[in-house]
Amino acid sequence: MAFTLKINGTPHEVDVDGDIALLWVLRDVLGMTGTKFGCGQSLCGACTVHLDGQPVRSCQTPVDSVGESAITTIEAIGQSPQGAAVQKAWLDLEVVQCGYCQSGQIMSATALLRDTPKPTDGDIDAAMSGNVCRCGTYQRIRAAIKHAAGV
Amino acid sequence: MDGLILREQIADEAAVSRRTFLQGTGLLLGFVLTGARTQSVFAAPASQVLDNEVTGTFAPNGFIRINPAGAVILVMPMIEMGQGVYTSLSMLLAEELEVGLDQIQLQHAPPNHALYVNSIIGIQNTGGSASVRAFWTPLRQAGAVGRNLLIAAAAKRWSVDPATCRAKDGVVFNASGSKQLSYGELAEAAAKLPVPDAAKVKLKDLKDFTLIGTRAKRVDSAIKVDGRALYGIDARLPGMRVAAVAISPVLGGKAKTVDEKAARAVKGVRQVVNIGEVVAVVADHTGAAKKGLEAAVITWDDGPNGKVSNADIVKHLEEESKRPGVVARNDGDAQNALAAAAQRVDAIYQVPFLAHAAMEPMNCTVHLRKERCDIWVGTQAPTITQSQVAELTGLPMDAIKIHNHLIGGGFGRRLEADGTILAVKIAKHVDGPLKVIWSREEDIQHDMYRPYYLDRMSAGLDATGKPVAWTHRIAGSSVMARYYPPYVKDGLDPDAVEAAAEPPYALPNIHVDYVQVEPPGVRTSWWRGVGPTHNVFVVESFIDELAHAARQDPVAYRKGLLGHNPRALAVLSLAAEKAGWGSSLPARHGRGVSVQFAYGSYTSQVAEVEVAADGSVKVKRIVCAIDCGMYVNPDTIEAQVQGGTLFGLTAALHGSITFKDGRVEQSNFHDYLPMRIDEVPVVETHLIKNAEAPGGIGEAPTAIVSAAVTNAIFAATGKRVRSLPVDTASLRSSS
Ligand code: FES
Ligand code: FES
Numbered sequence: 075m076a077f078t079l080k081i082n083g084t085p086h087e088v089d090v091d092g093d094i095a096l097l098w099v100l101r102d103v104l105g106m107t108g109t110k111f112g113c114g115q116s117l118c119g120a121c122t123v124h125l126d127g128q129p130v131r132s133c134q135t136p137v138d139s140v141g142e143s144a145i146t147t148i149e150a151i152g153q154s155p156q157g158a159a160v161q162k163a164w165l166d167l168e169v170v171q172c173g174y175c176q177s178g179q180i181m182s183a184t185a186l187l188r189d190t191p192k193p194t195d196g197d198i199d200a201a202m203s204g205n206v207c208r209c210g211t212y213q214r215i216r217a218a219i220k221h222a223a224g225v
Numbered sequence: 226m227d228g229l230i231l232r233e234q235i236a237d238e239a240a241v242s243r244r245t246f247l248q249g250t251g252l253l254l255g256f257v258l259t260g261a262r263t264q265s266v267f268a269a270p271a272s273q274v275l276d277n278e279v280t281g282t283f284a285p286n287g288f289i290r291i292n293p294a295g296a297v298i299l300v301m302p303m304i305e306m307g308q309g310v311y312t313s314l315s316m317l318l319a320e321e322l323e324v325g326l327d328q329i330q331l332q333h334a335p336p337n338h339a340l341y342v343n344s345i346i347g348i349q350n351t352g353g354s355a356s357v358r359a360f361w362t363p364l365r366q367a368g369a370v371g372r373n374l375l376i377a378a379a380a381k382r383w384s385v386d387p388a389t390c391r392a393k394d395g396v397v398f399n400a401s402g403s404k405q406l407s408y409g410e411l412a413e414a415a416a417k418l419p420v421p422d423a424a425k426v427k428l429k430d431l432k433d434f435t436l437i438g439t440r441a442k443r444v445d446s447a448i449k450v451d452g453r454a455l456y457g458i459d460a461r462l463p464g465m466r467v468a469a470v471a472i473s474p475v476l477g478g479k480a481k482t483v484d485e486k487a488a489r490a491v492k493g494v495r496q497v498v499n500i501g502e503v504v505a506v507v508a509d510h511t512g513a514a515k516k517g518l519e520a521a522v523i524t525w526d527d528g529p530n531g532k533v534s535n536a537d538i539v540k541h542l543e544e545e546s547k548r549p550g551v552v553a554r555n556d557g558d559a560q561n562a563l564a565a566a567a568q569r570v571d572a573i574y575q576v577p578f579l580a581h582a583a584m585e586p587m588n589c590t591v592h593l594r595k596e597r598c599d600i601w602v603g604t605q606a607p608t609i610t611q612s613q614v615a616e617l618t619g620l621p622m623d624a625i626k627i628h629n630h631l632i633g634g635g636f637g638r639r640l641e642a643d644g645t646i647l648a649v650k651i652a653k654h655v656d657g658p659l660k661v662i663w664s665r666e667e668d669i670q671h672d673m674y675r676p677y678y679l680d681r682m683s684a685g686l687d688a689t690g691k692p693v694a695w696t697h698r699i700a701g702s703s704v705m706a707r708y709y710p711p712y713v714k715d716g717l718d719p720d721a722v723e724a725a726a727e728p729p730y731a732l733p734n735i736h737v738d739y740v741q742v743e744p745p746g747v748r749t750s751w752w753r754g755v756g757p758t759h760n761v762f763v764v765e766s767f768i769d770e771l772a773h774a775a776r777q778d779p780v781a782y783r784k785g786l787l788g789h790n791p792r793a794l795a796v797l798s799l800a801a802e803k804a805g806w807g808s809s810l811p812a813r814h815g816r817g818v819s820v821q822f823a824y825g826s827y828t829s830q831v832a833e834v835e836v837a838a839d840g841s842v843k844v845k846r847i848v849c850a851i852d853c854g855m856y857v858n859p860d861t862i863e864a865q866v867q868g869g870t871l872f873g874l875t876a877a878l879h880g881s882i883t884f885k886d887g888r889v890e891q892s893n894f895h896d897y898l899p900m901r902i903d904e905v906p907v908v909e910t911h912l913i914k915n916a917e918a919p920g921g922i923g924e925a926p927t928a929i930v931s932a933a934v935t936n937a938i939f940a941a942t943g944k945r946v947r948s949l950p951v952d953t954a955s956l957r958s959s960s
Binding site (some may be wrong): 205 | 243269305306307308390443445446451454459461467490491493509511512515581584585610632634635636664665864867868870872894900901902
């Protein structure tokens with residue numbers, strides 16, 4: 075089936091079954107490999123993208139459920155003020171290690187700051203506990219979110 | 226067509242599509258900006274990690290490539306998997322080459338034992354916390370050779386004595402500074418000069434370092450915050466297909482029935498490959514491949530391992546551990562001293578099988594042709610991978626091209642070539658390039674696991690509580706015996722006994738032996754440390770038991786046994802002091818300590834825990850003191866202490882792989898639990914500075930943390946944890 079997806083502001087035509095996960099459409103069909111595959115079961119957050127600004131797990135988002143929603147991926151998150159602030163904070167505080175989880179971490183952190191510009195530790199726990207980092211960068215993720223938020 | 230050319234095309238295409246995205250987002254942003262927002266957007270620094278191999282006009286050794294037009298390219302002999310090695314190895318080279326870290330680009334080394342062997346491991350492997358240790362001198366020498374040649378070329382051009390010239394930030398200056406030539410301008414001339422003997426070039430004094438020892442910024446961060454970083458799983462080639470795989474759930478089993486027709490009926494599925502041990506569904510994209518694999522409803526013939534269970538494995542280990550093993554250490558007469566001791570303490574410790582569960586699931590892209598085989602993968606062992614693929618395909622070594630990639634977490638998993646071998650076996654049946662992706666379930670259930678170990682401990686104390694006898698028997702799998710048999714001398718696996726054969730303490734009568742027991746139907750391998758990750762837990766828990774038996778404070782007791790070992794004493798004292806050891810804590814709170822010498826570094830940790838009435842454990846704080854000798858980048862060390870500690874802590878609290886009916890019982894992050902941000906403690910790092918030889922850092926914090934935590938649990942509850950992961954049910958308060 076053909077779908078037109080609005081990704082980072084640009085329409086993309088894809089022809090796949092409607093139940094194919096958005097993750098594979100992004101990564102394999104469209105070649106946007108910044109969004110990562112980690113678990114396929116909404117357990118790790120590596121595949122997080124924004125649908126109309128809300129963070130969703132693209133591994134469990136069938137492409138036919140996206141409809142008219144605007145999709146934003148890590149490749150374009152720096153175009154929003156919160157995304158740019160998060161990316162800069164990530165660099166300032168040297169958050170990344172292997173980096174594989176960080177696309178998802180940054181997408182979740184950006185959504186958090188958009189809704190909650192001055193997050194508490196509890197807000198950070200709630201927004202970020204769906205994102206796994208096996209390298210253990212959590213301490214710096216927390217600090218970088220606060221740094222980006224100026225708290 | 227040449228694989229490298231293909232790769233460049235891909236890079237070009239990626240660049241084009243990236244530009245397309247940015248233009249696209251520009252449109253979106255333009256729309257948004259007509260609203261209220263005016264903040265500037267993030268300007269991403271250029272990528273410093275090259276996706277393609279580049280040659281150099283000036284290439285005096287395996288590590289430096291300088292072209293007239295371009296940047297200074299440094300070839301990284303060890304692979305980056307998060308540990309910061311691209312930054313630290315670059316710093317070693319750049320310090321002597323006299324270039325700024327912002328002036329360099331990096332490329333992954335191809336397999337080449339002669340050029341890139343890790344001298345500590347003896348293979349071109351990234352592992353064993355050995356990268357900085359092995360390359361501390363060779364990379365500084367390589368940089369100095371490059372600098373000397375570039376200076377010599379400039380001096381020749383200016384007809385002056387090279388000794389009057391100096392280099393800085395990629396430029397050579399004459400004595401007065403009136404003349405200067407960039408490294409690019411000198412590349413051609415420098416390439417014509419005879420290369421000096423690296424061992425004879427003069428290196429900087431430690432006090433003259435301007436880069437080594439600083440908190441220089443990571444060179445791989447920029448591409449990891451905006452999706453540009455390319456991992457093996459991101460490889461894309463023209464005409465590439467993707468395969469989803471189902472590997473026999475039991476080791477040695479075979480697919481019995483496969484509904485190929487149903488699989489092929491799925492839109493986008495091209496082919497089903499059934500080679501018995503694995504069924505692969507090949508499709509246009511991963512989504513179709515997975516859907517096809519589900520439709521294929523495979524039944525399996527379990528083969529000989531269909532009855533393997535954890536209970537049997539452990540029972541067998543218990544039996545085998547009763548017989549004497551290969552002696553790793555024998556000082557004095559431990560048996561007699563034990564018999565004569567005033568007090569005797571015995572204990573059995575056990576640690577489970579552990580998976581790696583790196584965030585990037587196993588994957589490998591293969592293009593197998595008649596005359597060559599190209600492999601795109603992130604590997605910690607490129608030469609091993611190359612030779613195993615050569616063996617499998619019958620192609621000569623130089624026809625096997627390994628295109629290494631950034632790794633999304635290695636932890637030892639990518640020291641094994643099994644994923645690549647499996648992909649090549651499948652690719653034999655497929656025309657054109659093929660990417661094989663494992664699901665998370667396959668990744669966890671077909672891992673090669675950190676072995677299960679069972680340890681028998683006995684000690685004798687004299688009337689003052691001092692240990693006068695110490696015996697330690699280790700029983701479990703030998704990874705080394707399979708992976709690198711030459712390192713096993715007379716049956717002794719040096720890794721399996723590391724940190725057990727040489728505990729840091731004064732132990733006059735000590736006997737340590739090792740019984741190799743291989744579990745049937747289970748593949749074991751490297752992890753973020755193997756020997757020390759279990760031995761330190763055992764030794765540091767047991768020494769805590771002895772302190773308790775001697776009615777002494779755990780820190781004071783250890784200090785009393787470290788008089789001969791000033792570096793171990795220093796880290797212990799520092800950790801204890803920074804943690805506020807001895808200050809009072811509320812009920813069911815406790816502090817625990819551990820000390821280790823492993824991977825060439827001295828480490829001590831103090832953990833503070835709270836154990837709730839229901840037995841659940843909250844680790845509140847971890848203080849780590851570390852002496853890893855001369856170091857390259859303290860920021861990287863802090864990051865490794867944080868990450869390495871959490872890796873070990875995750876295992877201590879949650880990690881266990883178990884077998885039933887030959888199958889792994891865990892499958893994804895819901896039952897092989899990673900720690901998450903709401904659960905982790907703050908980790909504090911205190912680094913000791915000295916001029917000792919560099920020590921390793923990647924695995925040390927992983928090995929040390931479990932004992933600090935379980936000793937803290939003992940302090941909080943009086944319950945001794947002798948097997949991992951921590952069984953919280955056993956810690957419930959009785960009231
Ligand atoms: S891959 Fe989607 S949540 Fe893990
Ligand atoms: S940085 Fe490696 S998994 Fe998070």
